[in-house]
Amino acid sequence: MKLYYSPASPFVRKVLVCAHECGVANDIELVPTKVVPSEPNREYGRVTPLMKLPAFERDDGLVLFDSIVICEYVDSLSKGARLFPATGDARWHALRLHALSDGILDAAVLTRYENHVRPAELRWKAWSEGQLLKVDQALDFLEANVRDLEGLTIGTISVGCALGYLDFRYPDRPWRQGRPKLAAWYESFAKRPSFEKTVPKA
Ligand SMILES: N[C@@H](CCC(=O)N[C@@H](CS)C(=O)NCC(=O)O)C(=O)O
Known part of the structure; x- marks a missing residue:
C-alpha cells in the first residue's frame, strides 16, 4: 500500500495518525509528492485526477481519495483502535x-x-x-x-x-x-x- 505524501499536509497527517492508531503505519509505503495548485503535477495527475494530497494506492492498484475515504479504509484494516463509530x-x-x-x-x-x-x-x-x-x-x-x-x-x-x-x-x-x-x-x-x-x- 502506498500513501502519496507531504510532511506539511494536514490532510496527509490525518491519514498517518489513523494509520498509527490502527497499527498499520508500517504496512504503508510513503511516496513523497509535490503539489502546488499553480504548478499542476501532471505525473501525479495519472495517479489522481484532482492532483491533491493525500492519495492512497491499495496493493490491487485501486487508488482512494480524499483523506476521509482513506482514513475509513485504514480503519477497516485496523489491528487496534476503531476510529469510525459504526452507528x-x-x-x-x-x-x-x-x-x-x-x-x-x-x-x-x-x-x-x-x-x-x-x-x-x-x-x-x-x-x-x-x-x-x-x-x-x-x-x-x-x-x-x-x-x-x-x-x-x-x-x-x-x-x-x-x-x-x-x-x-x-x-x-x-x-x-x-x-x-x-x-x-x-x-x-x-x-x-x-x-x-x-x-x-x-
Ligand atoms: N478534501 C481533500 C483536501 C486535500 C487538499 O486540499 N490537499 C492539499 C495539500 S494540504 C493539496 O493537495 N493542494 C493542492 C491543490 O489544491 O492543488 C482531502 O481531504 O483529501
Whole structure:
C-alpha cells in the first residue's frame, strides 16, 4: 500500500495518525509528492485526477481519495483502535467534528495559498478575511462544545490535526487566546505518540 505524501499536509497527517492508531503505519509505503495548485503535477495527475494530497494506492492498484475515504479504509484494516463509530449518535458526533475540522483546514490551506503562492498584486484581502472568519468561528464552536471532544475517533483526530496545522502555518494567529478549554484539551491530546510522530515539517 502506498500513501502519496507531504510532511506539511494536514490532510496527509490525518491519514498517518489513523494509520498509527490502527497499527498499520508500517504496512504503508510513503511516496513523497509535490503539489502546488499553480504548478499542476501532471505525473501525479495519472495517479489522481484532482492532483491533491493525500492519495492512497491499495496493493490491487485501486487508488482512494480524499483523506476521509482513506482514513475509513485504514480503519477497516485496523489491528487496534476503531476510529469510525459504526452507528448511533457517536457516529454523527464524530463525523460532525471531522466536517468542522476539514472546514478549518480547507479555509486555512486556501488562505495560505492566497497569501504565499498567489502573486502579491492579485491577492484579495476581503476573501482571506472571510476564510479566516470561518476558522475563528469554528474554533469558538469547539471551545463552546469541548465536551464533544471525547475519546479517540476520526472526529477528535481531525480536530487535533487542524489545531496542529494552525500552530505550524499560523503562529502569528494565537488560536489558544480566549479558548482555554480547547487549549487544555489539545495539550493533552497532542501527546499521543501518533501525533508526536507526525508533527508537520516544511
Ligand atoms: N478534501 C481533500 C483536501 C486535500 C487538499 O486540499 N490537499 C492539499 C495539500 S494540504 C493539496 O493537495 N493542494 C493542492 C491543490 O489544491 O492543488 C482531502 O481531504 O483529501
